[in-house]
Amino acid sequence: MSDFSSEPTPELRNPQETFHSGDLTLRVEGEVVPVVDVHLGQQQSIYFEHHILLWKHPNVRLGVKGLKGAAKRFFAGLQIFISEAHGPGNIAFSREAPGQIVVLRLERGQTVDVREHQFLLATSNIEYSFFFQRGLANLFFSRNGGLFIDRFIGQQQGGLLLIHGYGNVFEKYLAPGEVLDVEPGAWLWKDSSVKMETVTALQSSGGIFGAIGVMLGAFHSLSTALLALVVWGYNL
Numbered sequence: 001m002s003d004f005s006s007e008p009t010p011e012l013r014n015p016q017e018t019f020h021s022g023d024l025t026l027r028v029e030g031e032v033v034p035v036v037d038v039h040l041g042q043q044q045s046i047y048f049e050h051h052i053l054l055w056k057h058p059n060v061r062l063g064v065k066g067l068k069g070a071a072k073r074f075f076a077g078l079q080i081f082i083s084e085a086h087g088p089g090n091i092a093f094s095r096e097a098p099g100q101i102v103v104l105r106l107e108r109g110q111t112v113d114v115r116e117h118q119f120l121l122a123t124s125n126i127e128y129s130f131f132f133q134r135g136l137a138n139l140f141f142s143r144n145g146g147l148f149i150d151r152f153i154g155q156q157q158g159g160l161l162l163i164h165g166y167g168n169v170f171e172k173y174l175a176p177g178e179v180l181d182v183e184p185g186a187w188l189w190k191d192s193s194v195k196m197e198t199v200t201a202l203q204s205s206g207g208i209f210g211a212i213g214v215m216l217g218a219f220h221s222l223s224t225a226l227l228a229l230v231v232w233g234y235n236l
Contacts, residue, residue, distance in 0.1 A: 008170035008171060008172040008229055009170060009171050009172070010168055010169070010170050011100055011102075011168070011169045011170070011171065013031070013100075014028045014030075014031065014034050014100055014101050015027075015028050015101065015103050016028075019103055019105075019160055021044055021105075021123045021125075021158075021159050021160045022041065022043055022044035022123070022125075022157075023040075023041025023042060023043050023044050023087075024038065024039070024040055024041060024044035024087075024123060024160075025038070025039045026038040026039070026103075026160070026162075028101045028103070030094075032098050033096060033097065033098055033099075034094065034099065034100065034101045034164070035054060035092055035093070035094040036093045036094070036121065036162055037090070037092045038085075038090070038091050038092065038093070038121075039087075039089075039090050040060060040085060040086065040087025040088055040089055040091065041087050041088055042087060042088055044087075044123055044124065044125075045084055045085060045086045045123070045124040046084070046085050046091075046121050046122065046123055046124065047065050047083065047084045047085075047121065047122060047128070048082060048083055048084075048085070048093060048120065048121035048122075049082060049083070049119065049120070049121075050081075050082065050083040052093045052094060052095055052120060052121075053083070053091070053092075053093060054092040054093055054094045054096075055090075055091070055092050056085070056089065056090065056091040056092070057089030057090045057091065058089070059087070059088060059089040060085055060086065060087055060088075060089040060090070060091045061085070061086045062083055062084065062085055062086075063083070063084040063085075064081050064082075064084065065081065065082050065083070065084045066081055067081065067082065067128065067130075082128075084124075093120060093121055095120070095164045095166075097164075097166060098166070098167070099165050099166045099169075100164075100165045100167070100168060100169045101120070101162060101163070101164055101165075102162065102163040102164075102165060102169055102188070102189070102228065103160060103161075103162055104160070104161045104162075104163070104189075105158065105159075105160055106126055106152065106153070106154030106158050106159060106160075106161055108154050108155065108156060108157065108158050109153070109154060110153070110154045110158070111151060111152070111153045111154075111191070111192040112151070112152055112161070112189055112190065112191055112192060113131075113149050113150065113151050113189060113190050113191075113192050113194075114149070114150040114151075114152065114161075114163055114188070114189040115149065115150075115187060115188060115189065116130075116148055116149065116150055118150075118163050118164060118165065118166075118188060118189070119150055119152075119163060120163055120164045121162050122152060122159065122160065122161045122162065123159035123160045123161075124159070125154070125155045125156050125157060125158065125159040126152050126153070126154060126155065126159045126160070126161050127152065127153040127154075127155050128150070128151075128152055129150075129151045129152075129153070130148045130149060130150050130151055131148070131149055131151055132148060151192065163188065163189055165188050165228075169188060169228060169229070170228065170229045171226060171227070171228050171229075172226070172227045172228075172229065173224060173225070173226055173227075174194060174219065174220065174224065174225055174226075174227055175224055176224060177220070178220065179219065179220040180219050180220075180227065181219075182219060182227075182229060184198075186229050187219070187227065187228070187229055188228040188229055189227075189228045190219065190225070190226065190227045190228065191225035191226050191227070193225045194219050194220070194225045194226075194227050195219070195220050196219050
């Protein structure tokens with residue numbers, strides 16, 4: 001009998017519960033094209049990519065937040081500023097594309113890595129940075145040819161991080177020493193303890209074309225950790 005217990009597990013729908021962080025409350029609405037509806041209090045603020053703003057209450061104030069390493073991001077064609085929102089009031093966001101929303105609650109010191117262009121928004125007590133994935137072969141980790149990976153770290157009492165997956169999201173807990181080969185464009189986010197490298201799978205057709213390798217991402221963990229994948233329903 002086939003055993004699928006070790007396979008990545010699909011998320012069946014967008015989160016249904018209401019999430020809280022300080023005096024902030026948010027929920028995910030919609031099915032095919034998800035919308036994140038946020039109610040801001042007086043204290044907790046959020047930051048987000050400016051082009052995903054859908055609507056806001058007039059009392060919600062918008063600002064600009066600079067990112068560390070702005071020069072490197074600029075020459076890589078990545079954004080160097082993101083927007084901030086301060087309450088009180090309601091504000092909503094959407095990438096206006098099919099997919100699923102992932103809501104992560106990061107505790108103090110918890111770190112996750114996210115593929116570029118998947119980040120949606122985060123509460124102000126989440127630190128936002130990035131790192132450079134070295135090696136020419138790692139160009140294949142991004143469908144946009146990027147080498148930068150976003151990194152988010154929980155600060156103080158922790159906070160919320162939201163990611164948009166352009167398709168169906170699957171999760172896989174990697175046991176210590178376990179390895180999973182993943183198509184480079186399919187990984188969405190991972191615990192920072194999950195290591196990533198490029199491997200080549202040779203074709204079996206023979207001849208010169210049989211020697212051309214398919215680039216795959218090999219993810220492996222030194223301890224039990226989470227890797228999230230997305231089966232793309234929308235091509236960037």
